[in-house]
Amino acid sequence: MGSGSSVNVNYKYSLQKSENAFKAAVLIQRWYRRYVARLEMRRRCTWRIFQSIEYACEQDQIKLHNFFSYLMDHFTPSSSKERDFISRMFVSGESVKEAELEKYCDYESLEVPDSYTGPRLSFPLLPDHATALLEAFKQKQQLHARYVLNLLHETRKHLKQLPNISHVSTCYSEEVTVCGDLHGQLDDLFLIFYKNGLPSPSKSYVFNGDFVDRGKQSLEILIILFTFLLIYPKEVHLNRGNHEDHMVNLRYGFAKEVMQKYKVHGKKILKMVQNVFCWLPLATLIDQKVLVIHGGISDTTDLDMLEKIQRNKPRPTQAPSMTNRLEFSRWVRQTVQEQIEWCRRLVDISESEDEELTYSSMVSLTDLDGPCWTRQEEWKQILDILWSDPMPQEGCKVNTVRGGGCYFGPDVTGKILEKYNLQFLIRSHECKQEGFEFCHNRKVLTIFSASNYYEIGSNRGAYVKLGPDLIPHFVQYQANKTAHTLTMTQRISRVEESAFRALREKLFAHTSALISAFKAYDTDNTGRISLSNWATAVESVLRLGLPWRMLRPQLVRSTADGMLEYKSWLDDLAMEQRSQEHIQSSLLEVIYRNRSNLETIFRIIDRDHSGLISFEEFHQTWKLFSSHMNIELTDDGINDLVRSIDFNKDGNIDFNEFLEAFRLVKQSQ
């Protein structure tokens, strides 16, 4: 029995040991799974923050349009100067007669100095030119303005003879590669070419719009894409995106980039690019089965109409937001008389081509038909293609977030696919964490090619390849070496930091509104608010639809027994943002909140893109602004403000200096 009992003891011991191991393992696994879940939650919250701020920005664009229409309604120009001023705001992006365009953007007279070491282009372009350009851009060289303009002219000539809808067939080049938004991120394009190969007779590419804005190398991307377009016209196809648009470029960075890189000829280049954008095709059809468009579709999308309309008509976004049709028609009725008057004045002054449509003339021409459709109907077709987003619910509703296009449901997708005998849609327009995403039961594919779009580590980019079987194959990437070396936790932290910084900026910009909202809960005027009410109040002011209770630990540091002292919290926020003390903080707040609006307006005023506006122009702008924004600032107040920032006292304001004075220009710009 002795040996038996020792065996028993051994057995008991090992049983206990394995029990312990089991329990220990469960504990560790529980902890680990919880850790991963927290990380996932943080990642998604961060994503939400960026997305909601991005879309809120696009909503600002609507507000800008509404601002302009408000101007039209309420601001009675008291002098011809002011009338000119406003009309300039509306008649922006002048469509110029072709001959005049050629003359103004002439490149032949531009001499290229011998000292120039960059690539020299000659037409027709050859593959060697493309590789030279790629190499040059990798070395951070700049293409001489002459060649840029030449390229743009030739691109325009080529695009003009293309139909609205391009056709690609997989029987000629076995595979077609479709790329989504690039947004000026040249590194991503390099990565795509590296992984997938350059365009060639056996390698077709479709680039699905949004080549420019936000990223810093939009022009380089355009140059490369246009070059390949001209070298391999059968294999390279470009679709227009909502960012291939002058008004959007003024706001989101492309116009600025061009002016910074080409100080002398930037204006010409911008003018040419604007024209080229108008001639970009609207859609691509692969094997008659896969429709590739930048944004999406609507329940009224009509491919036959899209094929026939004149796509180079002035940008749809110039109109007041078409989102609320009722509001729009009411507005139309109200101001038709004014518009007709305006129209007459403009016809007297301008030398524009017949096809130029000003805001106002569009309105008065609404009842005159084109072929069989109204201009409005045509514009809606284009707007829908360029701006729409898919939604999970059935139906089709106006896209109020973007200010253009629709939200379209799976039933809308189904109908379009059936009507035109298609297999699925490929679109871009929305950033996706994995670079691509299916929806509508795999009938709609979103492909997004700008990696690290919000911040390093925020998302992957991807492209999709289709063979004759039309089965999509995806390749994902992330164009940043640092992103690879960071651990997942570090990556998430970094992106998170960036998101919260942006969020704190937004909170600061709404300080006054927040104080009012908090006070509504703090009836006893204790200066404190419960955290629950804090969340509700913040959402009511910012309307970003964010999970504030989840985010709270990172936004609010110290609380006393569950109550927040909101004044000091807001003061802490302000300390991060404030620069000059003698500027009234409420003014700073207003400027901050409307920073990008202001910038756009300034760029519109600064017609000659000189970067300078006069005191008077500034004054007028401010008056318009305050009349709309209900700010009380006396004329003296404005004058003081202006004088304090004209550092060199030459009566002109360099816009960048103005913004810098308030440190409103972000470090990266």
Added chain:
Amino acid sequence: MENNHSTVVVFPDGAVAEIEKKIIEAFEVFDQGGDKTVSIRDIGSIVRSLGCFPTEAELHELLANIEKEEPTGYIHLEKFLPVMTKVLLDRSYRPIPEDVLLHAFEALDENKCGYITKEELVKYMTGEGEPFTEEEMEDMLSTALDPETNTLHYRDYILKLIVE
């Protein structure tokens, strides 16, 4: 970590409403389509990010409570909210204190040398308890192992795990 259901506690109205708001927020973060449903696979993340430490078995039990009929792969907020509210009110699935976690690692560290080898870790995590999937194992290895020695120094790792 046992749940104490023996006492009936009365909560002020405000507290329950606040808890519900928290749950709805967490749910909506994972609700990609905006139609008040999330994939079953995400329920674990949601429950855990609300402060709970359920085992996989407890999670399955919870899901069974929520989705009594044929599982569709999607959970609707309507069904999730009352069940999760009760979980939070009952304080089910309490967190594990760090020292208990330390003991757990020490129990697996036979030689008491302060670290666990990669092989041992894989053996325990995929062979014992509620085993990791291949993906989970790879994930943990990539963040937990010291790349030079291929070992897990658990005291340091615990610090990483508990800091959020």
